[in-house]
Amino acid sequence: MGSRYDSRTTVFSPEGRLFQVEYAMQAIDNAGACVGLLAGDGVVIAAEKKATSKLLAPSKTSEKLYMIDDHVACAVAGLTSDANVLISYLRRVAQNYKLQYQEPQPLEQLIMRVCDLKQGYTQFGGQRPFGVSFLYAGWDRHYGFQLYQSNPSGNYGGWKATAIGANNQAATSLLKKEYKDDCSIEEALELAVKVLNKTMDSVTPSADKMEFSVLRMDKDTGKLVQHVMHDDEVQELLDKIIAEEKEAEANAEAKAA
Template identity: 45%
Template sequence: MCRVVKGMRWPDASLFHSVFSSPFCSLFRIHSNYPKRLDCLTFSSIKDRARPCPPATIAVPPPSPPTGRLYQVEYAAEAIQQAGTVIGIRTKSGIVLIAEKVLQNALFDDENMQDKNVSGEKIYKLAGHIGCSVAGVTSDAYALTNHARLTAHRHYYTFQEPMAVEDLCRSICDEKQIYTQYGGVRPFGVSLLMVGWDPYYGFQLYATEPSGDYNAWAAYAIGQNDQVAQSLLKKDWRDDLTLDEAKVLGLRIISKTMDTLKLAPERLEMAVLERVAAPAEQRLLDPNAEHPKTVPSFRLLDAKELQPLIAEAEKQRRKEEEAEAEKEQRKEKLLS
């Protein structure tokens, strides 16, 4: 009944013939009220009657055309161009983020949906010293900001020190790049303007792309009409800008990218990253340790804080319009 193959006893196939030909119910002593016709079933007959299973779906990576372009990444970039404009301006004393909000339904209760001190519609607080503003698909922004918050807090829990903003930016871009090369997934259709501070490089502003690329900027704009905003930033940005001047400059520029020149707090979100006085509770952790007098703080401005800034931006806009009108009149006089 068994044959020897190179010193091994190999069972002959005839041993299994009796098992596969015996009734199915006789092998398993199941006391039930099954019909007697089940006694005629065998393992081999059940195998023959088995429903064929479809082949497993294999996630095929997206094809690469001969030109080397990734069409899915380009489609994700198109989603960013449909979002509201976001502007970031870096100064020596801090960084300003300004974003255009989408008009919500008057019945939408956003007070219970989110903490205004942590996140808004377009601006999110990732850590005490890091924040970001997004343009693109909102659900993708939620996924990336949650990933960023978890990464930053894990770093602090492990090393007992705040995470550098560039390291967090690189982690987000690594997550973005993974979704550009695997099948069954699509790239993140969102771009982020990340701001942060660390003791090595001070205040920093980074812009991320759907492809996973990122760059550092002194001032940058993403979203709809970003080219117009960037051309105005190149013209008006200065290295010696103060934080208050940067706030007004951002409002002036974003008003020229919106569908209306009149600014309103309901249409805008603004956040500031600056160094503030260290809280007194910090010394309770270790009174003998040396604590800095100032710490970086990222916070969102409310409507009351936006009103005087909007008024100043409107005042400067009217002055610019009057100066342009006088310039045109002088040209007409010279031509006449």
């Protein structure tokens, strides 16, 4: 039934569906998982790295995490080339606003601009939707720390915790069980590791397969700080979670015995 209505982004099926947009979302479900958690004192975004070959040349650029402005970072799941186009657009919009008003652009206003662009690509012939979803982590003086998610249709929403990419339903289920309001950044990081361990295809998770970015307010300077964790920091966090899980399993076995 769908093949009669999926050749154009502008054609609705009798059920009111746009199949090209749904296909784009299915492509995102095959990408590496990304997780975002809103903590009481910051925002944590974590992502699974797919390209981990030892033959790849060392690079300072991230595969999944990007800086948009001093107050906004994002994680992407889907086609990286599509993401690059939208990230360049977001950076231009943010800088134009700062040039005009001499202050950072409010986070939701910035996301609305890029979502308007994404929605436009679903309603004109000869164009296809962007095959990428975003998690945005940021801060502004109006609402403090915020976490948003957007998809190829141009729809977006604010979240306390959410996941995109591969196995996102399993990740969301775990977040519903274990996420707590006003948790600390340390607790959010630990939960992010647990979620990635559950969603990643790898049997042996390691630091080189994960990326973490923390957005927080520096207590000494009062300025916003974005920190992308190094591999040794990620490995230390991973070792801690694995040790806790083994201890929990041992205690459960002891109780059962």
